[in-house]
Amino acid sequence: MPVGRVPAPGNLSLSDLANELSYQEQVNFTQLTALTSDPTAASQNLATYIIRTTPITNLAIVATGTSSPGTAITTNTTVYVSGAKTAVDVYRLPL
Amino acid sequence: MSSPLRSVRFLAFLVFVPTLTGCFNTMAPTPPKILAPAITSYPASVYSVDVNAYRVAINSKDYTQARVLRDQIVYRTLADIESTYGRFEVQLTTSRATESVLADTAQLGITAAITVVSASDVKDILAASLSGLQGTQLSIDKNFFREKTTESLISQMRADRKNLEAQIVSRLAAQDVIPTTDPTTKANIAAYSLDAAWIDVTQYYYAGTVPSALVSIATTTGNNATAAATNLTNTVNSLVPPTAEQLKTATQLSDELLPLFNDAIGPDPTKSAAALKRIRAVLTDLKLPPATNASANDLVSALKLYFSSTDIDKTKLAALQAAIEKEK
Numbered sequence: 001m002p003v004g005r006v007p008a009p010g011n012l013s014l015s016d017l018a019n020e021l022s023y024q025e026q027v028n029f030t031q032l033t034a035l036t037s038d039p040t041a042a043s044q045n046l047a048t049y050i051i052r053t054t055p056i057t058n059l060a061i062v063a064t065g066t067s068s069p070g071t072a073i074t075t076n077t078t079v080y081v082s083g084a085k086t087a088v089d090v091y092r093l094p095l
Numbered sequence: 096m097s098s099p100l101r102s103v104r105f106l107a108f109l110v111f112v113p114t115l116t117g118c119f120n121t122m123a124p125t126p127p128k129i130l131a132p133a134i135t136s137y138p139a140s141v142y143s144v145d146v147n148a149y150r151v152a153i154n155s156k157d158y159t160q161a162r163v164l165r166d167q168i169v170y171r172t173l174a175d176i177e178s179t180y181g182r183f184e185v186q187l188t189t190s191r192a193t194e195s196v197l198a199d200t201a202q203l204g205i206t207a208a209i210t211v212v213s214a215s216d217v218k219d220i221l222a223a224s225l226s227g228l229q230g231t232q233l234s235i236d237k238n239f240f241r242e243k244t245t246e247s248l249i250s251q252m253r254a255d256r257k258n259l260e261a262q263i264v265s266r267l268a269a270q271d272v273i274p275t276t277d278p279t280t281k282a283n284i285a286a287y288s289l290d291a292a293w294i295d296v297t298q299y300y301y302a303g304t305v306p307s308a309l310v311s312i313a314t315t316t317g318n319n320a321t322a323a324a325t326n327l328t329n330t331v332n333s334l335v336p337p338t339a340e341q342l343k344t345a346t347q348l349s350d351e352l353l354p355l356f357n358d359a360i361g362p363d364p365t366k367s368a369a370a371l372k373r374i375r376a377v378l379t380d381l382k383l384p385p386a387t388n389a390s391a392n393d394l395v396s397a398l399k400l401y402f403s404s405t406d407i408d409k410t411k412l413a414a415l416q417a418a419i420e421k422e423k
Contacts, residue, residue, distance in 0.1 A: 002403075007327060007328070009334055009336075012336055016336035017336070019336050019337050019338075019339070019342050020334065020336045020337065022342055022346075023336075023337040023341070023342050023345050023406065024406055026342070026345040026346050026348070026349040027345050027348075027349065027402050027403050027405050027406050028403045028406065029349065029353065029399070040324065041324055041327070041328045042328070043328070044328050053353065053357065054353070055349065055350045055353060056349075058342065058346065
């Protein structure tokens with residue numbers, strides 16, 4: 001069960017990255033708490049997870065400033081999207 | 096005051112002398128006479144004569160003779176280095192072990208002396224000496240050997256030397272002293288002159304030194320770390336993102352499995368038994384039949400592991416979904 005800081009792909013689009021992180025949350029019973037670019041590896045991100053014991057909704061990742069439904073988890077975070085550094089906001093979608 | 100100190104010195108002498116003399120004799124057997132340094136060494140005067148003969152052969156375009164001389168010079172030098180290196184290995188092991196034994200003996204002696212000396216000033220002096228001795232030993236180990244064991248240093252030196260030896264021997268066998276052409280493939284073969292071989296021979300000598308081994312160990316470790324990081328990045332980036340349908344399935348399964356797991360390891364025995372029976376059936380359907388004596392935690396962990404493995408292999412998701420549906 002990967003908890004803590006886990007490498008996440010930096011070559012995915014915004015929606016694919018959101019899907020990938022959500023998928024990892026679901027299959028590992030974890031919850032994303034932070035997303036950053038990996039300072040030690042080019043074009044790679046680091047996702048921070050904690051253990052969860054209750055159901056959870058999926059994530060949405062949008063470019064900073066773009067509106068999205070749900071609750072913001074992180075805002076104005078620079079991560080790798082499609083291989084390029086991009087400022088993003090991460091949201092937990094409503095039910 | 097002098098009586099206990101004299102006893103400690105005598106005790107140290109009794110322990111120290113037989114131990115060290117014994118160690119020296121067990122480190123290596125006596126080399127045969129034909130391996131004596133005077134016989135295996137390659138005197139500089141003989142070397143100069145051989146090199147001159149090689150130059151004369153090259154100038155007179157007698158390349159066959161030049162190649163013979165090249166090989167002879169290189170192999171004699173390799174044999175000389177090999178002979179010296181063998182003794183160096185034994186000396187390195189012996190001297191480091193001796194230093195450690197000496198330092199340990201001195202420390203034990205000083206520690207024993209501190210306990211039997213009554214005057215506080217003398218105690219302080221002995222304690223300070225002990226600290227200094229321990230610090231010196233650590234410093235030698237840290238600065239000369241970078242805290243590497245003798246075995247790891249020797250192992251690295253041997254590996255580096257073998258690699259270079261293989262390179263030299265194969266080049267001597269395959270390459271002439273002048274550029275040639277392969278009769279079969281018609282490919283050009285570069286020359287391997289004595290001067291080129293000498294560069295490799297010099298590297299071969301330095302590969303058998305402690306500084307070279309330390310650098311080699313550090314480089315190998317660094318390269319391994321870089322390769323591991325690159326490998327991880329490539330693996331992570333090769334992950335195929337889930338489709339919307341796969342994410343939906345994973346979410347549904349997660350929502351269904353969470354209460355199942357909670358029941359399985361929960362306090363209610365009826366719910367726990369039912370949940371464990373279902374998990375066992377699901378695992379069997381997935382061709383992962385659990386052991387008959389598997390505990391509740393084992394069963395839950397096995398199913399969790401399967402579910403998380405779909406992160407890498409998403410095709411397994413459908414099998415899990417089918418098994419969960421079947422065992423409802």
